[in-house]
Amino acid sequence: MSGSLNRRLAWEDVQDGEFCWYALETRHRCEKKVVQQLTRLGVETFLPELIEIHRWSDRKKTVTIPLFAGYAFVKLDRSRASRLRVLQTPGVIGFVSSQGKAAPVPAEQVEHLRKLLRENVPCSLHAFLRAGQRVRVRGGCLDGVEGIYVDADSKKLIVSIDCLQRSVAVRVEGYELELV
Known part of the structure; x- marks a missing residue:
């Protein structure tokens, strides 16, 4: 499945009997408990976690927190029995879905996430940005500047002056962006 990082898998792409990763929504602060219960049931799970110092x-305390609050990953076949076993687990809200069906997560994405965490690469959550979205710079000398996000490759933000009908492109590499 090379190239599947840039496309979304659909329910129909998964063959009967084939195991795929799915994102699971859990009740608030129940991620670890859900993963423990599912593991006891024999379901393969993955809960990406970060270590933080509070x-x-x-005093100081080292705590382990879920990278994606309220979510965990499970590897299942697409049988009804497998899904029901997961959905009946206390603390599970449901599968992350697309068009009413559980949306498979490409195995490469899960493996890349595992590798990042295994290698202790410093990481933090960021908004999921797409080209054309309106964003605001947070921090640094450009704090508060708003514009249109161009793309991840060029790391550019387009700042427009509406009354002049002119725009300026600015490199925003190293700046934190948030959706407006």
């Missing part, structure tokens, strides 16, 4: 005035 500081208080009198």
Whole structure:
């Protein structure tokens, strides 16, 4: 499945008996409990986690938190029995779906995420940005500047001056962007 990183898998792409990864929505702060229960049932799971240091005035504590709050991954075949076993697990809200059907997650994406976490590459969550979306720069000398996100390759933001009908492209590599 090379090239599947840039396209979404659909329910119809998965053959009967083939195992695929699915994203699972869980109740708030129930990710670890859900994963433990599913693992006991023999379901392959993956809960990406980050290690953070929380500081208080009198102490520091290292805590492990889910990378995607409220979500975990499960590897299942597409049988009704497998899905029901997962859905009946306490704390599970449902599968992340597309057009009413559980949306498979490409195995390469799960493996890349595992590799990042295994190698302890510093990472943090960012908004999922697509070309053409309106964004705002957070932090640095461009803090608060809004514009249209061009694409990840060029790392450019288009800032438009509407009344002049002119635009300026700015490199935003290294800046944090948020959706407006």
